[in-house]
Amino acid sequence: MAENKKMVEAITSMEDDFAQWYTDIVKKAELVGYTSVKGCMVIRPYAYAIWENIQHILDGMFKETGHENVCMPMFIPESLLQKEKDHVEGFAPEVAWVTHGGSEKLEERLCVRPTSETLFCEHYANIVHSYRDLPKLYNQWVSVVRWEKTTRPFLRSREFLWQEGHTIHATAEEAIEETERMLNVYADFCRDALAMPVVRGRKTESDKFAGAVATYAIEAMMHDGKALQAGTSHYFGDGFAKAFGIQFTDRDNTQHYPHQTSWGMTTRLIGAVIMTHGDNSGLCLPPAVAPVQVVIVPIAQHKEGVVEKATALYERIKRFARVKLDVSEQSAGWKFAEYEMKGVPLRLEIGPRDIENNCCVIARRDNGEKVTVSLDSLEEEIPALLKKVHDNMYKKALENLENRTFACTSLDEIKKTLADKGDSFIKAMWCGDEACEDAVKAETGVGSRCIPLAQEHLADTCVCCGKPAQHMVLWAKAY
Amino acid sequence: MAENKKMVEAITSMEDDFAQWYTDIVKKAELVGYTSVKGCMVIRPYAYAIWENIQHILDGMFKETGHENVCMPMFIPESLLQKEKDHVEGFAPEVAWVTHGGSEKLEERLCVRPTSETLFCEHYANIVHSYRDLPKLYNQWVSVVRWEKTTRPFLRSREFLWQEGHTIHATAEEAIEETERMLNVYADFCRDALAMPVVRGRKTESDKFAGAVATYAIEAMMHDGKALQAGTSHYFGDGFAKAFGIQFTDRDNTQHYPHQTSWGMTTRLIGAVIMTHGDNSGLCLPPAVAPVQVVIVPIAQHKEGVVEKATALYERIKRFARVKLDVSEQSAGWKFAEYEMKGVPLRLEIGPRDIENNCCVIARRDNGEKVTVSLDSLEEEIPALLKKVHDNMYKKALENLENRTFACTSLDEIKKTLADKGDSFIKAMWCGDEACEDAVKAETGVGSRCIPLAQEHLADTCVCCGKPAQHMVLWAKAY
Numbered sequence: 012m013a014e015n016k017k018m019v020e021a022i023t024s025m026e027d028d029f030a031q032w033y034t035d036i037v038k039k040a041e042l043v044g045y046t047s048v049k050g051c052m053v054i055r056p057y058a059y060a061i062w063e064n065i066q067h068i069l070d071g072m073f074k075e076t077g078h079e080n081v082c083m084p085m086f087i088p089e090s091l092l093q094k095e096k097d098h099v100e101g102f103a104p105e106v107a108w109v110t111h112g113g114s115e116k117l118e119e120r121l122c123v124r125p126t127s128e129t130l131f132c133e134h135y136a137n138i139v140h141s142y143r144d145l146p147k148l149y150n151q152w153v154s155v156v157r158w159e160k161t162t163r164p165f166l167r168s169r170e171f172l173w174q175e176g177h178t179i180h181a182t183a184e185e186a187i188e189e190t191e192r193m194l195n196v197y198a199d200f201c202r203d204a205l206a207m208p209v210v211r212g213r214k215t216e217s218d219k220f221a222g223a224v225a226t227y228a229i230e231a232m233m234h235d236g237k238a239l240q241a242g243t244s245h246y247f248g249d250g251f252a253k254a255f256g257i258q259f260t261d262r263d264n265t266q267h268y269p270h271q272t273s274w275g276m277t278t279r280l281i282g283a284v285i286m287t288h289g290d291n292s293g294l295c296l297p298p299a300v301a302p303v304q305v306v307i308v309p310i311a312q313h314k315e316g317v318v319e320k321a322t323a324l325y326e327r328i329k330r331f332a333r334v335k336l337d338v339s340e341q342s343a344g345w346k347f348a349e350y351e352m353k354g355v356p357l358r359l360e361i362g363p364r365d366i367e368n369n370c371c372v373i374a375r376r377d378n379g380e381k382v383t384v385s386l387d388s389l390e391e392e393i394p395a396l397l398k399k400v401h402d403n404m405y406k407k408a409l410e411n412l413e414n415r416t417f418a419c420t421s422l423d424e425i426k427k428t429l430a431d432k433g434d435s436f437i438k439a440m441w442c443g444d445e446a447c448e449d450a451v452k453a454e455t456g457v458g459s460r461c462i463p464l465a466q467e468h469l470a471d472t473c474v475c476c477g478k479p480a481q482h483m484v485l486w487a488k489a490y
Numbered sequence: 491m492a493e494n495k496k497m498v499e500a501i502t503s504m505e506d507d508f509a510q511w512y513t514d515i516v517k518k519a520e521l522v523g524y525t526s527v528k529g530c531m532v533i534r535p536y537a538y539a540i541w542e543n544i545q546h547i548l549d550g551m552f553k554e555t556g557h558e559n560v561c562m563p564m565f566i567p568e569s570l571l572q573k574e575k576d577h578v579e580g581f582a583p584e585v586a587w588v589t590h591g592g593s594e595k596l597e598e599r600l601c602v603r604p605t606s607e608t609l610f611c612e613h614y615a616n617i618v619h620s621y622r623d624l625p626k627l628y629n630q631w632v633s634v635v636r637w638e639k640t641t642r643p644f645l646r647s648r649e650f651l652w653q654e655g656h657t658i659h660a661t662a663e664e665a666i667e668e669t670e671r672m673l674n675v676y677a678d679f680c681r682d683a684l685a686m687p688v689v690r691g692r693k694t695e696s697d698k699f700a701g702a703v704a705t706y707a708i709e710a711m712m713h714d715g716k717a718l719q720a721g722t723s724h725y726f727g728d729g730f731a732k733a734f735g736i737q738f739t740d741r742d743n744t745q746h747y748p749h750q751t752s753w754g755m756t757t758r759l760i761g762a763v764i765m766t767h768g769d770n771s772g773l774c775l776p777p778a779v780a781p782v783q784v785v786i787v788p789i790a791q792h793k794e795g796v797v798e799k800a801t802a803l804y805e806r807i808k809r810f811a812r813v814k815l816d817v818s819e820q821s822a823g824w825k826f827a828e829y830e831m832k833g834v835p836l837r838l839e840i841g842p843r844d845i846e847n848n849c850c851v852i853a854r855r856d857n858g859e860k861v862t863v864s865l866d867s868l869e870e871e872i873p874a875l876l877k878k879v880h881d882n883m884y885k886k887a888l889e890n891l892e893n894r895t896f897a898c899t900s901l902d903e904i905k906k907t908l909a910d911k912g913d914s915f916i917k918a919m920w921c922g923d924e925a926c927e928d929a930v931k932a933e934t935g936v937g938s939r940c941i942p943l944a945q946e947h948l949a950d951t952c953v954c955c956g957k958p959a960q961h962m963v964l965w966a967k968a969y
Contacts, residue, residue: 044613046562048600051563053561053562079535080535081533083525084530084649086527086649087527088527104592105591106591106592109588110588113584121527133525133526137524158591170564
């Protein structure tokens, strides 16, 4: 159990077994604890601190775009869940049911929310009466439950944390605009906070959210070439309003059904960060969400003045960055490995010789580069280095995405590409027919991820049936 | 439904019917929405923003005292709940049980957490092995469920939001120190953020948390003289550690059971704020947690330059206070009533004559006082006024607490005091016998709230049985 032994065993290399590499990181970076509640996890302090940073940045973006936070109950009565037909069909098979309160059987079963459209609709029916009450731009930060069969930490668990935005508007145009706005907010967040490039697109009919008119999503590429859906934004039209009897009196004194949206991002993002940026030394965290941006490791800390100097640097740096000072008795080598595993963007080394020369060494987690920095210029150099780390992480992820995206014009070409290149993003034309969508998946193993908003004309005909093509689709295996 | 009608009907006066006054405020200040989930509520944006401010301040205090946030599952398997005997007896009668996932019956029932000691213990058993792993100072912000029969918004609901701190220490001394530290953090928070004086004390044996060795609490006095328990801090000794098999190897290489604490505050605090500071015009919010600290109401806003000037002031003030500008078409009178109902601490009025004189009028919500302030000194005057509002609110609440606390030395005196003065805090001596505690309650209607940490010697003998007194107890009716 001694801590110094912990880091000695290396993690599985990602080239050998990507799934095991992921599991090893989740454990060794102390992100997750296993529990006796099957499919549910403990989010440990280090992972929760990442989530708090994600929350803080996203919540700021929501508030800047005029949204307010609320909190709905965690339970949904069965009759309320059933009000919108498509919605209940989509979710009922995977909800957890509460049947008893204390020793008494409930008159009506309650499900633990898998998502909260029905609760928001009930509330909107109570508070929306006039055009003056619109729009309502609400969001909540809660956890939801979906009774999944197979689970993996962050990627698929029975309970996960998320935010769910739910908005209601006087017109379809406004609601569609909101759906697109939030998709863009998500994509910007991924780029600027997670250093993660994404493809924006619309889901095909078969992949839409239960009850939606249109579902938009952002798809990120993981290090292994698989896709991960990082966020979704749904346009509902007035379907929910009709099912829940939400109406408002417009300026012309007539009754109308309002139009709605919902959009969400989850703790999956932590899994996406691991698989986008991690390497065989462990996590590699984007500076914007790293709980510790700079770790100070004193060198030869038993020597006079070293710990004092390191402490003084800590006090200086904490004014402008999230900094940690490790003066524990572990060896410097152990600390190096530990903070590489934890993905800390910058490691600042300070020893007797550095102090003599009024400088320190700063090592970057993203590429291992070391630079010697004058102690007089830390206020400029550290923020500049954090920006460089972010930019380089984004560049590497974008290269991975671009280098592993291939345009194909036949099923055989898709199969050959996947065989030659391994898991990749495939761009190919599609007629719009669900049968072809299913056939591509059955024959090649990749499913439709989305119809990218940035369309290209790769060919005139569907990759599957040869009929006229309607859309370019992004195909991939997905988490 | 027209908005201008909303404020015309006054709320029930608190002197006529305190309970109805509370219900009216909760509705008219748009704090809560009712749902079809019995005993659960929608926390609407204005109330949730108060909670966010509470969270932000408390979370900062927790982090300053070395605590880290985590997140445990919301479910507890029945067998896990049963591991600590007293704990399960206390909570099992009031938990919600999940029995089905999708269409399948679960092998073991899961309860929705009423509190998370059992989950934290399971996790600690996994991660605590050596003295080097101690202490762990964890907290989580989640919602919990208790199947209450009678519910009232914020005060008692089947689901409520809270934070639960759970810590584990090598020694009893450290754990006791932590229990006391967090009680003090809570009391400081109530004083500095909620302008709410509290009595710190220890619960009697019969009132302890299920599984605790000692429970400490802070008791606040509501405007009607009743008590509201605003926060609790529990010392567990090593009882949970023994039940869950948590052991660590100490420096001397022997195995020991660690000592634990837990402590929590909830959305009840919003109810406490309403009932401590509210009046017949509505809410009165302490500046530190008010979603809007200053509302700008333009006077004669149709006149040239008024809206422009108000907007310029808004831009200035938002740099140092939470400010809202209301340029809606409602009358100034309607706006005055609306923001009084919402409890906004300061109202800034600016009209043509004010602009001419380079000044504005600022009205205080707490006492109605109006002052004319030069537009050149808003940066100094507004923070100073907010502080005055806070201090005056605290002073008034403290006066209420002190003026309605009475020392009594016999049951008859208690009865007479309550009959003469109405609901009050009663200080009286107690022998320590549970039978006397029950008898006081049965005869006078007030229950033991706590054994105040600041003890006084009012008499030598128990107020009930006449045997030697052990403690001075605070008695009151409670929410």
